[in-house]
Amino acid sequence: MATPLGINLSFCVKRWVTPSLWAPVVRDRLGLDLVQFSFDLVDPTWPDEILDDLAAEIAAVPERHGVTVHSAFIGLAHYTFNQMLHPDPRVRDIAERWLGRAYRFAAKAGIARVGGPLGAIASRVDGAEAEAIPPADYDDLIARMRRLAVVAAEAGLTELYVEPTPMRREWPWTVEQARTMTADVAGSAVPWRLCVDWGHGTFEPLYGRYRARMEDWFEALAPEIGAVHIQQTDFQYDRHWDFTEAGAVDPTAAADLLARTGLADRPVFLEVFYPFERDDRSILEAVARSAAILKTAFSRG
């Protein structure tokens, strides 16, 4: 069975910002028919009447171009503010309400799944990093996830994702933490599953060279994994390069690994970021070449 291959709209940020721009780019230029929407294109804090119009556009326009929106994901803009682990509990409340608005926007846009990272604690003045977030912060996060699942169910969503990130100040960052967290939110009003990223689980400065393996995530957590982010990277940073760049990720081996670990049916989204100042034309060429490379790798079998 061929793995469903799509693209996160991260590459469209500040460029192809409306469905009438990004849908033809995805379908006609990249030859893809599946996307993951990015909240770097629409901020759920915008007023209801504007969000409603923008949601209606997303519900209508991509379909006319033959593009399906699988899910909607937190982008770098919202990720910037420490979200539900900010040291000020009032800012955590703001982040929780932000997600509620994101769920309602997604539901109105016909997008049934929403996900992303959940938050980051602050750093210490001396630069020392604790191995784990404090237990009280973890408990607070789990309570918020349970409440959010109720909001998501009321909005009509079917699935929520947490995206593990390779940082001790965020959560979860290990396979074991991810397993514990999914168990701790089991039975939520809408299921919380994982979206794992090829450049997160392989970040050697955090995990060490021999523990930074996607195999570990896929083998231990297969039933909990709902979607996968793929990128080219060197395992030294979370690069989010496209596949025209040289790196450590082999697309064919990636497809084989997903098949071997029983994940061939999970959608895989290319997630790439470019400098704001790079020219549009070279980005379109690079993303199109990357989509072609991934399609070849993921359509076998």
Add this chain to the structure above:
Amino acid sequence: MATPLGINLSFCVKRWVTPSLWAPVVRDRLGLDLVQFSFDLVDPTWPDEILDDLAAEIAAVPERHGVTVHSAFIGLAHYTFNQMLHPDPRVRDIAERWLGRAYRFAAKAGIARVGGPLGAIASRVDGAEAEAIPPADYDDLIARMRRLAVVAAEAGLTELYVEPTPMRREWPWTVEQARTMTADVAGSAVPWRLCVDWGHGTFEPLYGRYRARMEDWFEALAPEIGAVHIQQTDFQYDRHWDFTEAGAVDPTAAADLLARTGLADRPVFLEVFYPFERDDRSILEAVARSAAILKTAFSRG
């Protein structure tokens, strides 16, 4: 006369997020006493009662550590959404209101100057880039800048900055455009001046190798320049590296150039960004070394 040297709080984003964290880092670890606040630490869309408390903290805490906040600047989070050149005029209105809230927050925090880039038009599906934004969009932007200056004056601000960025979809990106824009907003309720960035004016892929020179900006626009961003970069992208990295910017030559062009009294802010996943300790070390390098270069004369 020694150039006032400070640091934009971009390096604190998602790490040292409150004044009681960043003020001691800036004063004790970096040995600096001047900062430019970043709206990546506080989003002006947050509710008034929380903003008021956070503003009161910024008005009180940095001073106790011997740190002065010169200005507040738009960060990457707000920059993400095309701001006042978004194709949807309603989103432009949202960005204009965002700035009004940013001005009121800054004023309450005791920060008299606010700035940043103004917006980006969308890209075309075929990747072709126009040389200039459409005249109607430019006129709309100027009208918004004039209105915003009134809001800033009412809030009690004394100066606004526009930061030129090296992109045809944004504005201004040439010396001539910057000169025209400052003339077109002359006489605003609060003066609009420029904050130029060492890695923007030198971006060779846009300007060509022989036109990508900070000299041109400083010589032509000296009276209009209110502040300067410095970074290490290779002129091939807008890197925002620190000065532990090898690059094309020589700090001593930079200080000499500012003195030669009559800008020795303008504050210069180091603006550096790091991958979210990089460890805190190595960032503190790199920023501290960079601050030391710049202090040596800028304190002569």
